[in-house]
Amino acid sequence: MSDVPGLWNEQLVRDVLGVDADLTLAQPLPLMNEEDKAYWRFTKNGQFTVRSCYWMLRVGGLSSNITENIWKSVWALNAPPKLKHFIWNSFEGQYGSATAIWSKSKFEDLIVEAPTSSFIDRWQWLKNKVSKETLILMAALMWAAWRCRNTKVFENFEPDAVQLAMGYCTYVADYKGYSGRVYERAASSLQKHATKWKCPDMGCVKINVDAHLGEQNRAALGVVCRNHTGQLTSTATKSVPLSSPECVEAQAVRYALLLAQRFGYKDIWVEPDAQSVIKSIESLARGRAPIFSIYRDINILKSSFDKCFFSHVKRVGNTVAHLVARSEVGNAPEVVRFSPFPQSIVTLATLDLSS
Incomplete structure (x- = not known):
């Protein structure tokens, strides 16, 4: 650490760690004094769990940055199982990310701002930025884009991307309606969030x-x-x-x-x-x-x-x-x-x- 609270001594870290320095420098430091502690980076809270170790081994060892809360965000979606498995396999690196459909959707500007380092980082960013309903819709569009790519590559046929995307979105919407009736989930009151900027009180x-x-x-x-x-x-x-x-x-x-x-x-x-x-x-x-x-x-x-x-x-x-x-x-x-x-x-x- 440097003499300034919350900052690394960057030159010292680079001299000592070399090519691994960026991994250390990416870890934010506290402003207040704390005891040093070890943490498990494959769970959100840093505590080791057998479940997170299983996922870590499944997706290829220590190079993965999939955390438990990301997996929960996928399996908790009120969406068809096929869609959840598509997202899951994308995390494992089995699928790429097609972008042809985004220009026809209302999410084009949003997706431009999303990280491009990996599908995992993009999903985590979107999860923090949009509602669950919007996330499900965007996942359906990703699924449709991937289907378009596979049809073109393996069947030598280029489908109407917009029509196919509409079909996937309708399928997801129908599933949500069906699952709601079958499981009779109690309607929960949705938390309201501001959509417009409002002035503070005087003095604030x-x-x-x-x-x-x-x-x-x-x-x-x-x-x-x-x-x-x-x-x-x-x-x-x-x-x-x-x-x-x-x-x-x-x-x-x-x-x-x-x-x-x-x-x-x-x-x-x-x-x-x-x-x-x-x-x-x-x-x-x-x-x-x-x-x-x-x-x-x-x-x-x-x-x-x-x-x-x-x-x-x-x-x-x-x-x-x-x-x-x-x-x-x-x-x-x-x-x-x-x-x-x-x-x-x-x-x-x-x-x-x-x-």
């Missing part, structure tokens, strides 16, 4: 955050601060080593709290678009994995404010932070901006107030 600073998974093993954290009138007060972009999508999103929230301390804010409202991060913060989630050190930091930092409130907003209500996270920082570790702001940011902030 609202802080929207987002994370961007970039290239060359780097990610970026975006923070946007606005007052009770919706006026921009500051924005910030910080470059960090690339890690899991949820881990980077959690780092964005922690970074927002650190900035709020630096700026002297006392009453803050923090709003990311990663629902899993909000749930972990509110439930005081504990575990051995590095991400839980970040959650611990967040819960310690929030006690330093007079008021600190967290909420989730859908991506459509977080467009300014989404743009700020993609801003260039050059060789600087972070870029903090005050008035005047780039016109693109101002335009999006104005649209939030008019919607």
